[in-house]
Amino acid sequence: MKLAALFSGGKDSTLAIYKTMLDHEISCLITIRSLNPDSYMFHTPAIDLTKLQAKSVNIPLITVETKGIKEVELNDLKTAIKKAISDYNIEGIITGAVESVYQATRIQKICNELDLWCFNPIWQKDQIELLKELVQNNFKVIFTGIAAYPLDETWLGKEINNEIIEKLIEYQKKYKINPAGEGGETESLVTYAPFFKKKILIKNYEIDYENHAGRMNITEAVLK
Numbered sequence: 350m351k352l353a354a355l356f357s358g359g360k361d362s363t364l365a366i367y368k369t370m371l372d373h374e375i376s377c378l379i380t381i382r383s384l385n386p387d388s389y390m391f392h393t394p395a396i397d398l399t400k401l402q403a404k405s406v407n408i409p410l411i412t413v414e415t416k417g418i419k420e421v422e423l424n425d426l427k428t429a430i431k432k433a434i435s436d437y438n439i440e441g442i443i444t445g446a447v448e449s450v451y452q453a454t455r456i457q458k459i460c461n462e463l464d465l466w467c468f469n470p471i472w473q474k475d476q477i478e479l480l481k482e483l484v485q486n487n488f489k490v491i492f493t494g495i496a497a498y499p500l501d502e503t504w505l506g507k508e509i510n511n512e513i514i515e516k517l518i519e520y521q522k523k524y525k526i527n528p529a530g531e532g533g534e535t536e537s538l539v540t541y542a543p544f545f546k547k548k549i550l551i552k553n554y555e556i557d558y559e560n561h562a563g564r565m566n567i568t569e570a571v572l573k
Contacts, residue, residue, distance in 0.1 A: 351376045352468065353433040354443040355426075355456070356410070357392035358399040360483055360490045360509070361445030361471060361529075363539040367486070368470040369443050370544060376437040377409045379429045385417025390426070390452055394493040394536045395567050398549065405545045405572055409437070427459050434463065441466030447474060448531040476529035477521075480514045486543055491551075493565045494536030497526050502558040505565040506551075509537070538567075547572040 354366045356378040366375060380399040383391040403410035411432050415425035433439045442460055446453040446469045453469060460467035471479060483490055490509045495501075499520060507513060517528035526534045540549040553569035 350374070350440050350466070351438060352441045352443050352466075353377045353379050353411075353430065353437065353439045355379050355381075355445065356399055356403075357445070358395060358402050358539060359392050359445070359537040360488065360539055361447055361479075362392075363402075363445070363488070363542050364479070364483060365443050365445040365470045367488075367542055367544060369468060375408055375443070376439050377411055377433050378403050379426075379433055379442075380410060380412045381422070381426055381429060382412055382414045383417035383422065384414065385422075388415075388417040388422060390422055390455065391415070391417065392536060394564050395538045398538060398567060398570055401549055401570060401572055402539065402545070405547045405549070406542075407546060411436070423455055423459065426456075427463070430459060430463060430465070434465075439465070441468055443468050443470065445471060447471055447476070447479065447529060448527075476527060476531060477514065477518060479529050480509060480517070481511075483509060484511060484514070487541075488539060488543070489541035489548070490537050490539050491565075492535050493538045493567070494563070495534065496562045497524075497532070497534035498561045499524060500526075500534065500561060502556060502563055504535075505556055505558065505563055506554070536564075549573075 413429040550573040
């Protein structure tokens with residue numbers, strides 16, 4: 350089946366693609382570039398790096414910009430999906446939804462309207478198991494956004510590994526945070542995955558941080 354993947358460049362959408370491409374053809378990637386950093390639907394940190402990631406995996410990328418207005422931004426998503434149907438004759442959409450009912454139901458509604466299959470390969474996956482699967486499969490994932498105590502500036506740019514997972518388990522028990530960031534606690538960027546032909550090398554960045562909330566703003570990156 351020919352599918353399009355909703356792609357933010359983060360761990361969830363990338364893992365969803367990895368799990369799907371074993372059985373289906375990924376015809377294109379779809380990135381929604383939101384001008385609203387607090388978008389209800391779309392990941393925003395390092396979103397422009399999806400261009401490099403798409404080049405690394407050699408899959409066409411459709412990018413559509415949205416103002417990020419709640420609910421209205423769904424029209425821009427629908428426009429992007431219609432373009433994927435027109436240009437690549439897709440039959441379904443892949444999402445990296447894990448726990449967000451808000452996101453999952455809205456994407457499913459669009460798919461129903463366009464007569465597309467909506468596939469959510471990591472839906473309801475245990476968050477710790479999700480992180481472990483990334484490490485076990487040699488994904489390289491860094492944190493590009495944080496928004497929860499006790500996460501601080503030092504977490505920005507850190508790579509997810511077994512030590513980090515143990516720390517997140519500790520914080521889950523002690524502070525009730527979602528270890529995979531399903532409550533918005535973290536945002537991520539995949540710099541390498543098993544199906545990447547080249548790695549993303551970050552050459553320059555700036556940190557914007559205040560009171561346990563911050564972003565790693567990447568100003569220069571290349572394929573290596």
